[in-house]
Amino acid sequence: MALNVSVATLTYGERKTFLYQVVDRLLSQNFSDIYVYCNGLTLANLTEIKERYKNDRVIILFSETNLGSAGGYYELLDYVTKYNTSDYVLLLDDDNLVPQNCYKIISDLNIKDNELYSFHRSDRARAKQVKDLEQPEAIIGGANSFLGRDFFSIFQTGKHIYQGDLAAAPYGGLLLNRKSLDAGVLPKKELYLYADDYEYTYRLVTMFGFDIIFSDAVSIEDLEKSYHLKTGTRLLSNRYSHASTMQLYYSVRNNTWLGLKRNKSKSIFLLNLSICTTLFSLQFLFSRKFTNIKLFFKAIKDGYVLYKKKED
Template sequence: MLEENHNYVTVVTVTYGNRVHLLEQVVDSCYVEGVDRIIIVANGVTDDVVTVLDKLVGKSRVPVRLELLEENIGSAGGFSKGLRIFSDEVGEGCVWLLDDDNVPACGSLSELKAFGRKLAGLDGGSECSALLSYRPDRQMYAQAVLEGDESIVIGPVDGFLGFSIFDRLKYSKRHLDLSKFDGNGSVAVAPYGGLFLTCSSLNRVGLPDERFYLYVDDHEWTYRLRKLGKILLVGSSRVEDVEQSWNVHEENWNFVKRLSKAPAFRLYYSTRNRVYFELNFLVNSRVRYYLNVICVSMLFVAYSVLRPRLLTVWFSALKDGFEGNLGVSRMKLGD
């Protein structure tokens, strides 16, 4: 699936709020990297931000297609919209997904193109569905390659929120120096930011599931993509995160403590969507899974004893995840 033309590359990115100061760095780096076109989806931004975005588009040295959405439809809806525009209006070459704070390092796109061309000349080209640039703040992807276990990035079978009392993740057992990682290898899922795929791969996998709204939508979508062929991490192609993501992996039980301090909307959507994803794709034994849910929930209750409002959000998220009630929640979750 990587036999197509890699010379024409379109970047799709989604922004929200007032993050033009970050997006400007992305647009500038795209010019340096030789990107042919940029599609920016603005997720329900204010008129003042639209004015600044128009100025950014006007001075960009790369052709930009700006899509303004009246309301924020989340990362799932935003990237789905951008990918649909790419498929309908461009319909050729490759698409490189970047978050609005993802700045490609010098030469990162050339590395992807070269790797793709090399792979296309081998039998493995037809077995690969996408490439992935390496983001140093997401070291679990490099660790998955070095350990030779692509499932490290997704968590153990029957695990809850990626944790299992029966099977500790390998990346919590070994500490490797990943500062100079430049290897290549297969991973089970990927974030949006850094993903590089052809138009034909996109047409085969379809679009992200907009019902997820926020969080885990990238994993569900790329899990489907992985079923079509390998997702190969290219360590020599680097994308730097200007802002570190809130949910970058923490070892042991620290992730529960972080969840207990998260805003209600973040707690709800990340938990609900992960439960739905795990139940549909990663669970073989519901008994083991429920035991993991109970263990993590007990710890969450202990951490959240001074924030009883979060307990309501937590158990509502579990219930909706179990029952498959996706979409925008009717609960008052705040910003």
């Protein structure tokens, strides 16, 4: 019997060129339903997408306002859980182009009930490195790390034991099974953008007992390079050197919140935060990105406020 696999993706802004390549490739294979969540698109773009995809297999969902990745994937996953009965749902970013034989490869996998798969993406080497190192938590950094950096890892206090390859994974390339969907776990809307995917999958692993298996059996091509993978002068650049103000703010705010939530030693976490903040501030200063310094500190402060709010 053929495996029932659906696909769900989220798009926003002026990204039709990417989206069309992705959906057209999916339609050429035996995927059941293909969900496209249009996150705050203009009416003109929404109409164009609906006109292009009148196929019954393509279900177009729409939000008038951009809910961010957290809100968008929340609504998308909530809808799919309620109205789709597939055995598996493959999450893709709107620029994740799957190979021509993607469905067949997934159908041939021997997937256990508690396993979620994170497939290899062309511009994301880190996941494969983490698997090879056999250090699942390294994908998001140690429990006391800040932005994945831990200058005091030698003083680690306590370790999680993970059966899978990764402690967390991005939405793009994530294969969810029916059991994980029915668990009722959804992204946190208030995170809006960045780190929401890692927080969501980390919760599936640590609170619900799922294992994330990294697999390069499916190799996904990223049609657009992520901002934090763009390089510059090594001494003066960091992961936010090419980020927009929104990307910098939400990434730092949410990672501050996640670090406060995950840490096993608050003092070591705060030391990592202080060192990393000093280094980043100096890089911003010498590269004349003065506004980034103020925004970086504001994001940290707001991350702490978000943490206290959730704690209360």
